[in-house]
Amino acid sequence: MPTPIIVAKIEILKRYKPIAPNTHKGIQGHALLIGGSYGKIGAMVLGSKAALKTGCGLVTVFVPKCGYEILQTTNPEVMVLTDVQEKYISKIEYDFTPKAIGIGSGMGQEIITQNALHAFLIANEIPLVIDADALNILSQNKGWISILPTKTIFTPHPKELERLIGKWNSNREKFEKTIAFSKLHQLIIVMKDAPTFIINGDTIYENTTGNAALATAGTGDVLTGMITSLLAQSYEPIDAAILGVYLHGLTADIALPETGYQSFIASDVISNIGKAYLSLG
Ligand SMILES: NC(=O)C1=CN([C@@H]2O[C@H](COP(=O)(O)OP(=O)(O)OC[C@H]3O[C@@H](n4cnc5c(N)ncnc54)[C@H](OP(=O)(O)O)[C@@H]3O)[C@@H](O)[C@H]2O)[C@@H](O)CC1
Numbered sequence: 343m344p345t346p347i348i349v350a351k352i353e354i355l356k357r358y359k360p361i362a363p364n365t366h367k368g369i370q371g372h373a374l375l376i377g378g379s380y381g382k383i384g385a386m387v388l389g390s391k392a393a394l395k396t397g398c399g400l401v402t403v404f405v406p407k408c409g410y411e412i413l414q415t416t417n418p419e420v421m422v423l424t425d426v427q428e429k430y431i432s433k434i435e436y437d438f439t440p441k442a443i444g445i446g447s448g449m450g451q452e453i454i455t456q457n458a459l460h461a462f463l464i465a466n467e468i469p470l471v472i473d474a475d476a477l478n479i480l481s482q483n484k485g486w487i488s489i490l491p492t493k494t495i496f497t498p499h500p501k502e503l504e505r506l507i508g509k510w511n512s513n514r515e516k517f518e519k520t521i522a523f524s525k526l527h528q529l530i531i532v533m534k535d536a537p538t539f540i541i542n543g544d545t546i547y548e549n550t551t552g553n554a555a556l557a558t559a560g561t562g563d564v565l566t567g568m569i570t571s572l573l574a575q576s577y578e579p580i581d582a583a584i585l586g587v588y589l590h591g592l593t594a595d596i597a598l599p600e601t602g603y604q605s606f607i608a609s610d611v612i613s614n615i616g617k618a619y620l621s622l623g
């Protein structure tokens with residue numbers, strides 16, 4: 343197994359691009375987040391707010407109709423497009439060209455949603471982050487993985503990873519299988535765990551930020567918004583994954599003295615992204 347590259351501040355500063363004084367929201371990039379279903383619109387509320395707070399200029403969400411008022415009320419900075427269906431996504435349509443797309447958080451796995459994902463993947467050429475139910479749907483339809491743009495970023499937690507690559511009998515086998523999967527499909531795999539590893543073919547990165555405060559609902563949905571935002575800001579996919587995971591963990595390290603482990607929630611990741619950036623200098 344290759345020795346992991348340790349991702350500490352020095353590795354991040356090689357990749358981090360400070361904001362140009364004369365930038366504008368168009369230059370900062372437009373992220374599209376697709377997902378949500380009845381009862382899980384919160385995943386999109388969290389992801390879209392995280393995307394804005396990570397610095398892209400514009401964020402649009404595509405959600406089932408039941409998400410419209412929720413998003414417009416909770417996140418007035420976010421633009422909202424809705425599916426024709428009330429409770430789940432059935433046909434993904436939008437009339438602009440986003441710089442990056444994140445798909446899957448809270449999306450559910452209805453058959454009609456699976457078909458909508460397939461049609462979307464066939465038509466799409468824009469850099470992608472794939473999370474949660476979009477990963478689960480791909481696990482059940484492995485042939486669709488070959489349609490993805492190269493360097494698409496997958497963000498599985500351990501169970502989602504197992505659904506994709508099958509069971510492993512040792513830590514070593516987990517890495518071997520994930521590396522083989524990454525190479526076969528030319529994907530970047532964010533192996534979310536404690537700590538999180540990022541696999542890019544034979545190269546393994548080990549993140550150094552984060553703590554058990556992150557073991558709470560919605561922190562993965564937030565991470566998807568953050569990485570999609572960085573992709574929309576023209577970071578290379580591997581840099582978006584590395585920087586996104588680092589900043590996400592850093593928010594929990596910064597917040598811990600005030601929140602403790604138990605009271606930290608996904609919204610606290612979002613409210614500490616600013617301090618995480620400031621700590622980069
Ligand atoms: N507010 C909202 O709208 C929210 C919406 N959400 C949305 O809900 C959808 C379902 O997502 P999900 O991850 O809860 O379900 P699923 O894929 O079945 O995984 C659970 C299984 O995985 C395992 N497991 C997980 N982590 C592990 C770890 N670190 N290490 C080891 N095992 C781990 C866990 O194990 P066990 O509990 O058995 O120990 C269990 O078996 C998805 O669309 C998501 O975006 C959520 O984000 C919540 C907030």
Ligand SMILES: Nc1ncnc2c1ncn2[C@@H]1O[C@H](COP(=O)(O)OP(=O)(O)O)[C@@H](O)[C@H]1O
Binds near residue numbers: 499534538
């Ligand atoms: N004990 C822990 N230490 C560090 N990070 C953790 C810990 N538990 C969870 N995390 C992080 O929290 C996030 C959880 O993601 P996920 O399971 O997809 O949550 P959700 O789907 O509820 O949003 C991942 O980034 C994971 O690495």
Ligand SMILES: [Mg+2]
Binds near residue numbers: 563
């Ligand atoms: Mg998740």
